[in-house]
Amino acid sequence: MLKFSDEFWTSTSGDLSQRREALAVPAVVDGPGDAVRIVVDPADRRQPWIGAGAAITDAAASLIWNSMDAERRHEFLDDCFNPERGGFSVVRVPLGSCEPAAQPYYTYDDVPFGEHDNTLSKFSLGEGEPGAPDATKDLKHIVPVLQEILAINPAVKIIASPWSAPAWMKNTGHLCQGGRLRFGEWTGNGFDPMHDSFEGCYARYFVRYVEEMAKLGIPIWGVTVQNEPSNAPKWPAMMWTLKEQAAFVHDFLRPAMNERFPEMRIFVNDDSTHNLMWPVRDLVTPDQASSIDGLTVHTYEGPYENFFNASRAYPHWTLGMTERRCMIDETPEDAAHIMSGVIGNWLVRNGEGFIALWNLALDERGLPNQVGATGRRGVVTVHHETGGVIRNLEYFMLRAFGQDVEPGSVVVRSSNHTPD
Numbered sequence: 001m002l003k004f005s006d007e008f009w010t011s012t013s014g015d016l017s018q019r020r021e022a023l024a025v026p027a028v029v030d031g032p033g034d035a036v037r038i039v040v041d042p043a044d045r046r047q048p049w050i051g052a053g054a055a056i057t058d059a060a061a062s063l064i065w066n067s068m069d070a071e072r073r074h075e076f077l078d079d080c081f082n083p084e085r086g087g088f089s090v091v092r093v094p095l096g097s098c099e100p101a102a103q104p105y106y107t108y109d110d111v112p113f114g115e116h117d118n119t120l121s122k123f124s125l126g127e128g129e130p131g132a133p134d135a136t137k138d139l140k141h142i143v144p145v146l147q148e149i150l151a152i153n154p155a156v157k158i159i160a161s162p163w164s165a166p167a168w169m170k171n172t173g174h175l176c177q178g179g180r181l182r183f184g185e186w187t188g189n190g191f192d193p194m195h196d197s198f199e200g201c202y203a204r205y206f207v208r209y210v211e212e213m214a215k216l217g218i219p220i221w222g223v224t225v226q227n228e229p230s231n232a233p234k235w236p237a238m239m240w241t242l243k244e245q246a247a248f249v250h251d252f253l254r255p256a257m258n259e260r261f262p263e264m265r266i267f268v269n270d271d272s273t274h275n276l277m278w279p280v281r282d283l284v285t286p287d288q289a290s291s292i293d294g295l296t297v298h299t300y301e302g303p304y305e306n307f308f309n310a311s312r313a314y315p316h317w318t319l320g321m322t323e324r325r326c327m328i329d330e331t332p333e334d335a336a337h338i339m340s341g342v343i344g345n346w347l348v349r350n351g352e353g354f355i356a357l358w359n360l361a362l363d364e365r366g367l368p369n370q371v372g373a374t375g376r377r378g379v380v381t382v383h384h385e386t387g388g389v390i391r392n393l394e395y396f397m398l399r400a401f402g403q404d405v406e407p408g409s410v411v412v413r414s415s416n417h418t419p420d
Contacts, residue, residue, distance in 0.1 A: 037415070044413035047319070050354035051089030051157060052401035053081075054379045054394075055323070056149075059100035059368040060361040061141035065131060067363075067387040074148065076380075076389055080360070081153045087402025089155065092322055092356040093142060095162040095209055095223065097175075099235035100359050100376070102368040105175055106137050107166040107236075108209060116168050118201055125212050146218050155407070157221035159356065160209065161270055161322065163236035169198040169205075170238065178232025178239045181248075199248055203256035210261055222265035224296060224322065225249060230271055235371055242268060242275060246288040254291035265293040269310070270322055272301035280313035294318035294353075299342055300325075311351035320354040321347055326394050328366060328377045339397040348411060355401065357394055364390075 054060075064073055080086040097105040109123045117123075126137030131144030149156055164175050172179030182198045210220045225248060229240035240248075245268040257264045268284070269275055276297075284292070294317040295310045311319060321343055326335070343355055362368075362378035369376075379398065381390040 039415040041413045046411040046413060047351055047353045049348075049405050049407060049409045049411060050318070050320070051087075051407045052355040052398050053088040053090035053092075053156070054357040054360040054398065055092040055094075056142055056145055057094055057098055057100045057359050058102055058138075058141050060359045060378060061145040062102035062368060063361045063363060063382040063384065064145050065141050067382050067384060069387070072387060074152075077145075077148055078152050081149050081156060083153055083155075083402075086399045087406075088398060089153070089157060089402065089407050090354050090356050091146070091149065091156055091158045093146070093158060093160050094227070095160040095206070096164065097236050098163045098227070099233075099371050100362065100369045103137070103140060105236055105370060107164065107175065108137070108212075109166045109205065111166075111168055113167070113173060117166075118198075120201070120204060120208055123205070123208050123212075125209075125216075130216065143213075143216055143218065147216065150218065157354075158218065159222040159224065159265075159267070159320075159322065160213075160220050161224040161227040162206075162238075163227050164238045165198070165202050165205070169202055175236045176234055178237050180239050183244075199252045200256075203248075203252040206253060207256050207260055210257075210264065220261075220264070222267060222293070224267045224270035225253070226270060227323075228271045228298065229269075230275055242280070242283045245269070246284040246292065250288040250291040265318065266291070267294045267296045267318075267320070267322075268292055269295045269297060272298045273304055273306040274301040276306035276309045279309045284313070286314075289314045289317070292317065294320065296320045296322040297347075298323040299338060299347075304342060304346065307347065307350055318353050319351045320356070321352055322356050323358050325358040326377045326379060326392060328375050332393055335393045336397070339394060344397070344401065349414065353411075355398075357398065 064076065068076065078085065080088045083089070096107040097103075108125060109117050109120055111117050111122060124137070125143065126135055126139030128135030128139055130139045130147065131141075132139075146158065164170070165181055167173055167175045169181055170179040171182050181202055206223060210223070213220055225245045226238055226240050229238070229245065231237055232239055249266050249268065253266060257266065280295070292314075296319070297307060297310070299321060310317070324338065324343065343352070357379055359376065359378045361380050361382045362376060363384035364381055365384070366373040366376045367384070377392060379394045380392060382388070
């Protein structure tokens, strides 16, 4: 089991700074006849546990890389990702730009409006040496932070999610405010994929990303087709239906990945459960499902019961939670309800195998963010001038997952916390 080298306690006042002594495990005794009973059945084994962690966005990485000196940065990352300390074991990264960023929006193949690059000849994760002041794109912040995390714990699993394809692949020609991948020339009766289709090109774009990250010593464990494909905000975004995602994976992304990275896990949805109003089997055929490794959700819009439409669909799928934001004005009670009640209890008991919260770090203003302060805070708060770190409530809850449950453990059946 993991060693508890550091222990903390908190209260509803939100004071997260006080250390606590180790608590004795209470004895198991029979209660009165009307006592609440929780029945655990170790023989009924469910899904394997993959791990828990948070997102390394450009915003989070810029604070970790620029606001801390090397010694403080290493101590912080070791505190989070060392298996004998915080035990964080999952990292989500944007495949391209997202709104919490210190740099202007980018993809890995940006060309002037009206031009195309079908051969991906201009594909680049950035210019310069990783972490150098003049480096660009992922090389500026995200890559050096990931390299340091993997030096601490090479077993960390990295899952990458695009917010948008390059603008020239989209029907709008713009990175932001939604739009769709160009599936072909519109004929009035549907798309003609023989002309103006970018599905194959976009699949190769994913593969190039995985290849270039691997060259930098960063293995990508999994990808999602699209972050929040039902959303069209003013930052980078692109819209897909679940049926479109399944067809893209089956016809293009899985064949392209299999040529170079056959072990790559590919996930669909990556959005709230409002997208799962209908049984997934009605939207994804068994043949398509064989090309897909799983489905991920966010915990914003519900109802959460829609998760059953995914968990009961295809038994071989891995299910995960890939985003939950932390809010500056959120009460400890509300945060605890979501983290422990919904994510750590309900979703895990119903099939969830891994957890990735939103930004690992933001500053005390909820920045950097290309759309300004939006009331978000990080799992930790890093002061933008001093580099001082405040560990927020979600940090301690993630730490509980990391310390209490080793990756590779298996979830077993348990009853609910009610008399029946």
